[in-house]
Amino acid sequence: MTDLTRFRDDFPIFQHTTYLNSCSLGPLSRQSRGRVMTYLDQWERRGAANWYDVWWAALEELRTRYGALIGARPGEIALHPSVSSILGVIASALDTTTRRRIVTTTLDFPTVPYQWLPRDVDLVLLESPDGVSIPLELFERAVNDETALVVTSHVYFTSGAIQDIAAIGAIARRHGALSVIDGYQGVGQLPLNAPASGVDFYCSGGLKWLLGGTGVCFLWANAETTHGLVPSNTGWFAHKDQFAFDPRSFTPHDDARRFETGTPPLLPVYTQLGGLDVLEAAGAEAIRATTAALTEDLIAEARARGRVPKVAANAVDRSAIVMLPSADPKRDVARLADRGFIVDARPGHVRVSPYFYNVVADHRAFLEAFTDD
Ligand SMILES: Cc1ncc(COP(=O)(O)O)c(C=O)c1O
Structure with missing residues (x-):
């Protein structure tokens, strides 16, 4: 698989947060600025x-x-x-x-x-x-x-x-x-x-x-x-x-x-x-392959921690939007933001979306930080 991690440096947000919310708002790149x-x-x-x-x-x-x-x-x-x-x-x-x-x-x-x-x-x-x-x-x-x-x-x-x-x-x-x-x-x-x-x-x-x-x-x-x-x-x-x-x-x-x-x-x-x-430099097929691999790892890791993500049954029908059930999504999202993890709240769920500039360590660290208490 093409290694797209070189693109991470194009997004200054990763210097201080773990960004897992591209399905709400893509982060600002140096190129856009x-x-x-x-x-x-x-x-x-x-x-x-x-x-x-x-x-x-x-x-x-x-x-x-x-x-x-x-x-x-x-x-x-x-x-x-x-x-x-x-x-x-x-x-x-x-x-x-x-x-x-x-x-x-x-x-x-x-x-x-x-x-x-x-x-x-x-x-x-x-x-x-x-x-x-x-x-x-x-x-x-x-x-x-x-x-x-x-x-x-x-x-x-x-x-x-x-x-x-x-x-x-x-x-x-x-x-x-x-x-x-x-x-x-x-x-x-x-x-x-x-x-x-x-x-x-x-x-x-x-x-x-x-x-x-x-x-x-x-x-x-x-x-x-x-x-x-x-x-x-x-x-x-x-x-x-x-x-x-x-x-x-x-x-x-x-x-x-x-x-x-x-x-x-x-x-x-x-x-x-x-x-x-x-996006053009990264390439559409490489973006999909990298993003799908991250998504599948996130889903597997979440399941291993006892969570039940609301996603399509088959991987081929899944994209990089992973819904994790939460009793109080707004509270969870605010608490996670305080700890440097940017995700989003939707009714009944915390919504997490990796993209090609993310790495496995991002969502694994997020899952560690996402506690129910
Ligand atoms: C699937 C989808 N359609 C539309 C929108 C937004 O529509 P609009 O450009 O009218 O704000 C969103 C999110 O903002 C969306 O997720």
């Missing part, structure tokens, strides 16, 4: 003049590199500040008068159903039998010819279970529905070829496994299946000729930028470019 300093220098020295060369190019660079990360062609990526804003734009492009049904699940991040609860649609929220994943048969049963959209996660944020997104996309397509995959917990820790998956949309962002921090997300839109959609929730970045400043007509971009809205926040663009520098 360097990129941000460059951006601030540009802003200070040239102000708006930067738009016409370096900042416009940075947006294009980010779309291209996000695309390359998931095997997508240029022109298939739209930039957004959050997954919520992406979902809102997609929702605004659908005709839910003829197809009223939206299928999602109770394991998805709540911002997914929140897009639909206030709308006049038939929302189907699939319940998980085990709190870990949603069997494909439940999607099969719920999706019908009245379904406009199936929207669910690549990896469930409360269990780390990996979903078969190709199968979910195929179920949607069989019924003429579109599929959206919330990949915020997927790509980065998992290699991905989005076009090969057969889904219609895949979104993710910088916050977690992509090491880009807050405020920068992307939407991959399958050019063949989503080209005809015109969101009503839009903005001038979606206009094919935005610098014509024509208030009388709106012509959306031919490519995925039709799903963008307004001016993207630039500082996160730069933090994300720095995060991608690290």
Whole structure:
């Protein structure tokens, strides 16, 4: 297995804490800090003049590199500040008068159903039998010819279970529905070829496994299946000729930028470019192999200490989100933080997520420190 420990020095946080919380927020790299300093220098020295060369190019660079990360062609990526804003734009492009049904699940991040609860649609929220994943048969049963959209996660944020997104996309397509995959917990820790998956949309962002921090997300839109959609929730970045400043007509971009809205926040663009520098140097397959090995060791060590992690039954379906039952997760997380271990609390569990820059000693020391008294 490729040794990725050399990347640990790129993350100053490891000098003083044991960081095991990449599924909440990826740590800051030297590369991101360097990129941000460059951006601030540009802003200070040239102000708006930067738009016409370096900042416009940075947006294009980010779309291209996000695309390359998931095997997508240029022109298939739209930039957004959050997954919520992406979902809102997609929702605004659908005709839910003829197809009223939206299928999602109770394991998805709540911002997914929140897009639909206030709308006049038939929302189907699939319940998980085990709190870990949603069997494909439940999607099969719920999706019908009245379904406009199936929207669910690549990896469930409360269990780390990996979903078969190709199968979910195929179920949607069989019924003429579109599929959206919330990949915020997927790509980065998992290699991905989005076009090969057969889904219609895949979104993710910088916050977690992509090491880009807050405020920068992307939407991959399958050019063949989503080209005809015109969101009503839009903005001038979606206009094919935005610098014509024509208030009388709106012509959306031919490519995925039709799903963008307004001016993207630039500082996160730069933090994300720095995060991608690290990820590209480490390599997606090596990241997955290293992270999976750490995860399996964490699960085995936790079990050896009598804990019962809530994770998928088979290793192949597991990702680097390990839920350890806790009577008082908030208290445990605060106490662990006092001792230099950064993990997270979710209802009933302490959530631990190793990544490629972690080492076995990190989670073993964490398990020693994680006591029930
Ligand atoms: C699976 C998943 N989707 C979405 C989000 C966040 O969505 P937004 O970008 O709208 O804050 C998170 C966590 O922050 C998440 O874990």
